[in-house]
Amino acid sequence: MVQDAKEQGFYPYFRPIDRSWGTEVEVSGRRLIMIGSNDYLGFTHDPRVIEATGKAARRWGSGPGGSRFLCGNLTLHETLEDRLAAFVGKKKAVVHATGFTTNLGAIACMLTPQDIIVCDRENHASIFEGCQASRARLIPFGHNDAAAAARKLAAARQKNSNGCLFLVTEGVFSMSGDLAPLDELVALKRSHPDLLVYLDDAHGLGVMGRGGRGTADHFGLTPEVDFIMGTFSKALASIGGFIAADDEAVLEYIRHHSKPLIFSAALPASNTATVLACLDILDEDPDRVTRLWDITRRVHAGYREIGLITKNSKSPIIPIYIGGEEKAALFARDLFEHGVFALPAIYPAVPRGQAVIRTAYMSTHQDKQIKFVLEVLEKLAKKHRIRACDFTQPDSFLEESGFTTTYTGVNGTATSMLGD
Ligand SMILES: Cc1ncc(COP(=O)(O)O)c(C=O)c1O
Structure with missing residues (x-):
């Protein structure tokens, strides 16, 4: 073909x-x-961003020299983690080298075959890869259909009373541009208080919410969303990804168990500085x-x-x-x-x-x-x-x-x- x-x-x-x-x-x-780019804020050509990118390469070199676990962890990565966590309204964040590997590594290591994942059918491939790698029971629900998600959760819980319940949705869907009914999805916690909600906000970050703080902020539901994942490859003019949460112990676990974080090279300094420069501009110029x-x-x-x-x-x-x-x-x-x-x-x-x-x-x-x-x-x-x-x-x-x-x-x- x-x-x-x-x-x-x-x-x-x-x-x-x-x-x-x-x-x-x-x-x-x-x-x-x-008219096809994900560079929603046009930051890739902002002179301040390009200047920051070059400056970081001059200070730290062009490549990372290893994974973050070993020789590739930079002060710049940790500064960025703090800035991202504050930006999306969470306590901590962990940066990966791409958005894809953030979903793959974080979801795979957080869940076990005893757990249950309910997942919007139109979620990104990287989410499904992470779910499959975790070997948890994966139950897709109809796109943006919170009632269907509720039915699937109830049925799954009846069969399995112990496993962790995990719901994954995108904030803004990458192909349709739809907004997830995050309020209705989060409301499912009323029937399932142990439900964890994971939001992939690749296309919501920089676009939705106050000053681009994302889809959870748009709905005023940041505290109720347990994990906010985002990429730097869209509005933040770089490559890379992060997962942010209030549960610092889980993030520390991800830092030591996400396979792409341990076994693959770190985000180069230049790409990291790019994101920091974008966040500076967003602060100054919402x-x-x-x-x-x-x-x-x-x-x-x-x-x-x-x-x-x-x-x-x-x-x-x-x-x-x-x-x-x-x-x-x-x-x-x-x-x-x-x-x-x-x-x-x-x-x-x-x-x-x-x-x-x-x-x-x-x-x-x-x-x-x-x-x-x-x-x-x-x-x-x-x-x-x-x-x-x-x-x-x-x-x-x-x-x-x-x-x-x-x-x-x-x-x-x-x-x-x-x-x-
Ligand atoms: C919803 C969503 N999640 C994750 C990713 C992966 O992000 P990255 O391109 O930064 O690896 C994408 C990229 O297309 C995406 O659209």
Whole structure:
């Protein structure tokens, strides 16, 4: 299939980027507007961030020289752990070299085959890898369906009265841009006081909550969420990941038992300093997050006007529903021809036959770039017949598929940052 797509000229992935300006990139000599990046706050090109990155490399060298357990642990890592814990409102944090290995290492070592994990079906692959490696009983529940999670928890507890109960969700889902119903999930603790809630906030950090403090902060539920995991590879302009909690003993256990932390190299000083610089800027200039939401609201409205079908996105990640995988690849190629860089998300990242173009916006996008992108999308949406009015299936088809052209607002007490 990959070979066929390559031969027919519509293979969209692994496109080599020659140069980047953040909101624009150069590919094969062409300059394109980037609407697929996770660099939500545009920090990757902030001169203060780049300066901090270079300065740390000059002081500590370009590579870590070992795992944190042995020779690669830097004062900078520990400073960052303190800053992250304070930023998300937890007592302590442990930094890993990637977000993927944070989920893999932390979940795998915390749980045992006697334990029970209930896990949103659309959680990231790294969460499922961690769950599988733990050999705990893994019970997926329907995406964002807290009632289903409640039923699965009750049934599992009836069969196993001793094991630890662990619930894992993302804050902002990476493909759909949906917000987890964190209030409803945390409320499950009322029936199961021993339930531990693990939040992967890879896409919520820097985006949701006060000054980008994340999804738990957005819901006002930071104390009730037991573990907050985040990555540096999205809004924090680097690579790396962390897990934060109030239970310092568990974090100390993770520090000594997370296999990727012990057996794989540490985050280089340059990447670590990058994150610290981003946190400094966020402290000084929380308007960066406000600007991201202004752009997000504008784009949501623009998509609605065009008639694009978006998933139930509540964030700067806004998928455009296409349907067939091949059609999505052709749409992405046409976008590229018109000067816009965005990629299709296909099975298994989304259900089969429900491909989307995953678009994501940055606080540094300029108004004229947004206008240009919306004009291109309008033209191509008509050409490829992907507007809501182009679909002949009854409305219920789209609704049952989880797609909607209207925004239902966030359930419960939290308010949608989109203001609708
Ligand atoms: C929800 C989620 N968790 C974890 C990860 C892994 O993070 P990283 O890319 O920093 O390894 C990702 C990255 O795509 C993600 O989207």
